[in-house]
Amino acid sequence: MPKKVLADVVVIGGGPAGMAAALGARESGAKIVFLLERGDELGGILNQCIHAGFGVQRFGEELTGPEYAGIYKDRLASSSIEVMTSTLVCEVNRDGYVKAVNRSGIWEISARSVVMAMGCRERTRDMIRIPGTRPSGVFTAGLVQYMVNVDGLLPGKEAVILGSGDIGLIVARRLELEGVRVNAVVEIRDSLSGLVRNYVQCLLDFNIPMLFSHTVTGIRGEDRVEAVKISKVDNSWRPIKGASQWMECDCLLLSVGLIPENELTQRLGIPICPESGGPYIDEKGTTEIPHIFACGNVSSVFDLVDYVSIISERTGSAAALKNPPAPVSFILECGGGVGLVVPQRIRERGEGDIFVRPATALRDGNIRFQRGERIIYEKPISICRPSEMIRIPSRGIEWPHETGKVKIEIDGEPVQGI
Amino acid sequence: MKKRYDLIIIGGGVTGCALAWYFSHYDFEIALLEKEMDVCCGVSKANTGIFHSRSYWTPDTLKGELHLRSLSWFPRAKKELDLPVRECGALTVALSAADIGHLREVKARGRCPEAEIMGPIEARKREPNLNKNLKAAYYDPGTVVVSPFQLVCSLAECAALNGVEFHFDQHVRGFDQTSKYIRVLTPENNWEAAFVITAAGLFSSEIARYSRDKISDIRPCRGEYFVLDRDCDGFVNRVLYPAPRERSKGILVCPTPEGNVLAGPNFEPLDRFDSSTTYFGLEEVEKGAHRLTPHIPLHKNIRNFSGLRPTLPDRDFHIFFSNTYPNLLHLVGIESPGLTAAFGIAEYVGEKLHNKGLTLREKNDFRFRKAFPVFREADWKTREALIREDPDWGEIICRCEEVTVAEVKHALRTPPGASTLDGLKRRIRTTAGRCQGSFCLMSIPRLMSEIGNVPYGNMYKEGRKSPLFAGETREECSRSEYAEKGSC
Amino acid sequence: MENQFRESKEIICTACPMGCHTVVERENNTLLVRGARCPRGERYVKEEADDPRRIVATTIKIQNGNIRRLPVKTSRPFPRDQIRALVQAISPLEVSAPVKRGEIIKSNLFGENIDLVATRDVPLKDKKKITHY
Structure with missing residues (x-):
């Protein structure tokens, strides 16, 4: 027979979001909290991010990923939260019934609230349709990070990395340190996707060439990657004819974006926001189903784990409470210059933070929130990049009495290169 | 001796x-x-992966004769091999009035009593995603898809x-x-x-x-394909062929037994063995698929591949x-x-x-193959029993296709067992899902090493020239210019 | 070290996300920074010009653990130009599980008074996991 248990809160996913949400729920009075993780340990992606740079916002010191995860693991160990690792959730239904599988059998957990914290996955070669052969040596950058840092396995001897997001840059440095030459980092945009700090410390420190406005348009090698075709692109990212060359390498690493992992959410019929790739949520992480919540990268890919922790603790707290949520007061919409906004729904004015991801890199501009004709928030920004979210405390916004749609816009001068 | x-x-x-x-x-x-x-x-x-019905045989050829002969073997093979198939049938679609003649030819060739030519309304009732402008369709229930x-x-x-x-x-x-x-x-x-x-x-x-x-x-003839995410299952429920052309059966759209949707292939004679996918070829497939099913969600592509047909003149x-x-x-x-x-x-x-003198003496102890259970397809009661029998059934290492350690173990050990990454894919669908291995590749090398006793240096994607890894960190302390500083 | 930086050098400031492109010049042992938009940036750029340092994170081998590599870091920022040498030098190091986060694996690296520290716990390997081999 399946093991049937009752819970106040079930958290799906034991990465940074799930760990914080479980602790938040417990601290806000939820008695029985389950934290379900499919990997064989808690921590999620943090375990493979061995570099420093985490925790400045949350803990006021610079930590590595494993250290940051370690703090939460310790807290969970001394809490009474039921942690189950190597446990995969196969089904969730709208009533808060969760079906999971692990080595001890099948678990049916009926929970008052469910927190979705499944994180995200990497975009693959096929999603960006790079033609060519299908040899060994084409990997996503995050997978390589795991292979190198946790398993100690090297993906090749000479790499080309597509995408200048932070994972790509950080993996480039790791490979160089391990004796794998990185021949180039190739970026289809005309400006850096990741942080300038990572550009300096990962590429400049190791003399790794960076190619803007270029992309990979072919792969050669029947068995193992032998070379990749690198093409210059025009303003609409189309390869320019005749402007391409083959670059030799034995592996191609893709750092071409992350997708919130919402298969479970979608099966519940919860609508997904096309910009964020996650469910529409409010300032506490409530989805369209009041007792189902989402936090962390499953709701939108965040730039800093610190933000994920802060938000997820709040989401966990909300999941612990029994009172139904207030009605939605405002719907936030992306206007010009805005890539995404999270949360997209505001119930209570002045609670929590709003995160806005710029669509492109801009300098000397403004960010504006508008309710109809009325500007309810405006702030100059010296620089913004898609890699860094703009964090706006909700209490800093002059929320009007009148509810409805709020449009967010960013303008400024385009930034090129670094 | x-x-x-x-x-x-x-x-x-x-x-x-x-x-x-x-x-x-x-x-x-x-x-x-x-x-x-x-x-x-x-x-x-x-x-x-289609068992083409007799409607699609080529008369006056050896391949046509053997095609027909093969069809009568199919029920027996299915039983002995315990082979999962999707007996979905096919619609051959005429998009112009001229194509209707082709449908009649196919029907006459098939001589299949249940097959029929139907109008656009009836065809779209069966396959709502078919092109609205179709003129007629030939329905043949005998077509089967397999992996x-x-x-x-x-x-x-x-x-x-x-x-x-x-x-x-x-x-x-x-x-x-x-x-x-x-x-x-x-x-x-x-x-x-x-x-x-x-x-x-x-x-x-x-x-x-x-x-x-x-x-x-x-002469290799290349055909390129799209494989769509399993969440597109149901977009088409039958094999959809365009009305036949000269050289091939044309670019078709069909379901797979696992629930993906497949679109392809084009047909491109080459002068060398090159199984690359190309912009041109994929574009051609895209066009062909759009002709049959204008709303096919090609943005849900999880994999492109190409195959080569070994053709003679x-x-x-x-x-x-x-x-x-x-x-x-x-x-x-x-x-x-x-x-x-x-x-x-x-x-x-x-x-x-x-x-030629070979005596065919039938064995009396011929054994049928029993397919190993597939966790993803098992009902909850079966899953429960499987885990009780062996806890490895409770450890899922591929989230997309829900593959368990027990299945990896089986694939590595059942002769002729898998010894490569693609070998595992063919048997149990690891790396065949939407993440294309980003998750399961975190555990497969460990399992190949622990269960299959394959050293990390001998792990391959497919052949001996396709190693997965180029080495291990910390394995060689290089004697470079840095070594002299190793006084720490 | 002093020969490496002679007259003028371009440095991208990473003190904040602005990423100012600055130029540092040395004249008679004083550093002049052009292009930094704030005092914090100016301080950072001077430091970067004089003695650039980084926290170094890498892994070492670990036996009997539930993972095959132990992540480690330098306890304080380490001279940038010796990072490769450092990683090479610690390559032969090998420890045995269990290890605790914060444990010093090697002290006083290169005489810099900087330690190499484990950044996570590694428990002993759970051998019973796959049951039915």
């Missing part, structure tokens, strides 16, 4: 494995030699279960004759058998020349005894519909060998 076989089969594709399975019903010592590390590594791994991977692996497993030896990494370099036996020469070994059959796909002409037999060159199968070695039989130009015709080919070859 050197082992001698009654029969050696060269090539572990669908043809070679169907031959192995067919002959394993009889009382023979059989070996199958394959140059790769697994079965299903060449032509057989990259095709549409080519599953088909070849189940043939091989059933053959192995009945005593066929599989030997991998065997690059055949030539033939020789002893007094009674044909000798098959490979770099490390000489193999001897009374009869030898070659089924070498793209290399079939080359192999035939090793015995100094004259045959035209194989007359576009037919050539099955003939060598002029040099009388008991050596060559199978050349086994292209589409090679998958459909595989059983017919096996039976035909059996007759040819029988006529």
